Amino acid sequence: MHMPSKKMIAAAAGVLMSVSFAAGVYADDWIQKVTAYVRSDFKVVVNGTPANLSSPVLIYDNNSYLPLKEIASRLNANVNWQDSNQTIYVNTRLYPQQPETGDVVYDEIILENPTAYIMKYLGGDYPVLVTLSKGMYYRQSDVQKMGMDTKGLRKAKEKYTGEIYINETELRKVWKENPILTYGEEMPPIIAGEKDDFKIRAIRGYVKDMSNYKIGDTYYFHNPIFIEKLEEANTYRYLLTENGQYYQVNLKLTEMQKDLYIVGSSSKQLLGKTAVDPY
Template sequence: MKPWKRMLIMGTLLTTTFSAGVFAEDVLQRVDAYLRPDFNVVLDGKPVQLESPALIYGGNSYLPVKELGVLFGATTIFKDSTKTIFINSRINPEQPVVGIDQTIEEFKFKSPYSIKVNYLGAEYPLMLAYVDEGTNNRSNLIYYRLSDVRKMGIDTEGLKQSKEKLTGALYISEPEMKKRLKQMPTPITSGYQRYVIAGEVNANKIKALKEYLDYNASNRISDIQFTNVPIMIEKLETENMYEYLHYQTRTTSKFSISHYISTKLILTKMEEKVDDGSIEGSDGYTINTYGSTDLDDQLEREIIRKEDEARKAKDEEAIQNAKK
């Protein structure tokens, strides 16, 4: 008999931990149970020490399925998206002892912002966001952008990740982050500024970028009033090029629309003529925009495209079934 099958036969010993908040009320059942850290577990005549004590309910003993899987040579995987526990035999030594749920949940962020934080004595830029209420993720949780977290030297291997729909970036929820943090990051305030210019250290370039944002905070084109709220500016690998994420509101006498916009900014160093007619460098920069993308419109077009493809596939399937 395979080890994992023996484990399944010991059904009274199997359990796992679920968060009550993610289930509908008609699925939940409240019970009274007791933790018994004084209970000993012996496997094939040898005492074993488990991280979690035995749980006693209804006269039966329950132990964590993940730890039992390790003891019996099985790999256990919990798929949060389907609330399913998979128990698989470990055939090859390369198989992980504890499987990782690789399912990536998607969400659309709400109220994203960037700050500088102090973590273990160093300063880091960090993008954070809440979750739009229209998704399955909890809207009151703070999510940390994965790329920023990794730059902080935090081990994110095995942590559950979520993909943000507008930008395509991966995020990690605060509860997941706390599993690996040595201390909580401390926000570094910078007066009225509510955004971060990440990756740039040249004071003149930072000054030019800030002046550009101030100048374009509000402007009018024809009968449309544009209001731009900066979220984050990030230096790209190409010299003097930056990714500018902002929240733009367009207002007329008839409508008001707010969308997330991603724009490339390009800095060009200004030149000055000196008395002898020659050209020398200046500390100033001019800024031009390139490749502005309305992320909300882009997402909407992608949703429509997928719906059209699904509808076309369904129609083709119906035609093929009719021919049969």
């Protein structure tokens, strides 16, 4: 069979594919069943790199349709599905973190009542660390992962961690919808970046076991705030209060047998005193 030339539609075209071929799964009247051609002989190259996709190219109505999530990931974008409004969101990600250019002058802030949230934004759920220091400040690395362009915004550097934060007033200039902050559906603390249920279970077990203990005549009380996965395998950064002071601790998972991990800690860093009452 001779096929006419086709117009390639990258990324966004996959949305139609995902919806149109859902017939048989949903019974809504607006779903139409269509006939398409599978072209496993078609090759896809993204930014000069051959892409071995999990599904072949589909041809329908003189257009080519590609798996949206796979193409989006190669184009440095996020794809989110929001069931409540039946909407697919395609959002640009800004990786690596946007470099600062020129001489940047930072305000100085100190961690004050830092809190971890899940931010609902453009169809996705994102863990964020927020501190209430002279207003509501969001950590820059978190909002950049959500696709917010922070270039040109006024920024502040946290005194003890050196991390960059941005006031909500500044972020309102660049966000595309008002985000919703929640505490998430899981028990605290939020563990950002980790998807493995066995590792999450081990970390939560460690947090619970270390919530209070005694060494000599001294009692220690821990209040977990935020845990995030680091680039090094099985390594995490843990923000907590211990007896009313902020600490940052590195956690390391060791696999004893398949899907069974133990947790060790190191590099405990005091982040200044706080007025938090742990009792």
